[in-house]
Amino acid sequence: MLDWTDRHCRYFHGLITQHALLYTEMVTTGALIHGDHHRFLEHLPMKNPVAFQLGGSNPKDLAICAKMVEDYAYAEVNLNVGCPSDRVQNGRFGACLMAEPQLVADCVVAMSQAVSIPITIKSRIGIDDLDSYEELVNFVATIASAGCKTFIVHARKAWLSGLSPKQNREVPPLRYDWVYQLKKEFPQLEIIINGGITTLDHSEELLKHVDGVMMGREAYQNPYIMSEVDKRFFGAANEPLSRQMIVKELVTYTQEQLKSEVRLNSVSRHILGLFHGKPGARGWRRYISENVSKPGADENVILQALSYTCL
Secondary structure (H helix, E strand, O other): OOOOOOHHHHHHHHHHOOOOOEEEEEEEHHHHHHOOHHHHHOOOOOOOOEEEEEEOOOHHHHHHHHHHHHHOOOOEEEEEEOOOOHHHHOOOOHHHHHHOHHHHHHHHHHHHHHOOOOEEEEEOOEEOOEOOHHHHHHHHHHHHOOOOOEEEEEOOEEOOOOOOHHHHOOOOOOOHHHHHHHHHHOOOOEEEEEOOOOOHHHHHHHOOOOOEEEOOHHHHHOHHHHHHHHHHHHOOOOOOOOHHHHHHHHHHHHHHHHHOOOOHHHHHOOOOOOOOOOOOHHHHHHHHHHHOOOOOOOOHHHHHHHHHOOO
């Protein structure tokens, strides 16, 4: 979810679900160490636990960044070993690290020694010709021996050349059965499944075999699907906020952000899918998109867009 799940996105999603674990976008160690780390790490106190996802392969640098993450009160550090983009490969991190399980294990050890919060791994089931189930087991076993207890597994292999990131999310076949088997092989580990999950019914079925479900693009493009999560999976008694109530909260939030010189589009781009599948969804998206960059545009663009919905 690179460039997607920033702090504004997470605030919005936190209005819809208060119990789901939210993830940041992947941020490289170089960006934190050499850039404006506060810009990446800053986040509002939320009821949701939030995991910070790092990209990198240098154990020392990852340890430094993990400590930064802990200091900003995130719930866990997640090391991305699953992103197949050229941009990531050129920096020697992401999915290409599946070819170097011992290096990943070394990274886990270094980070674990630097912080007290959990270190977790996000991976694929394989890459290129390193795509046998036995190689996946070796990868998980090597890293688990370094102390990692949670693996989020996208149930597709990745081709590091020949496929675009989008194609790598769609072309390689899903192998949920491999992830199920991983849980049987490593019952002591927390195994979370990812890939091709678009409904809560499907999520419930998957949870019969694994410990958790990660929903990515569906949760971004159709965010209100998460409104049922707290009651259905966490036993919450409170009713979720309505879409209209969420908009009102967003108007107040946006007003405060604009005072800090945040651009309106930095907030509004994440909320275009709020009325996904509902009458007026197109009008909501169109009004915001056509007015967000006009001179003098402010939080009222979001409020006025409500008139195009059928609430």
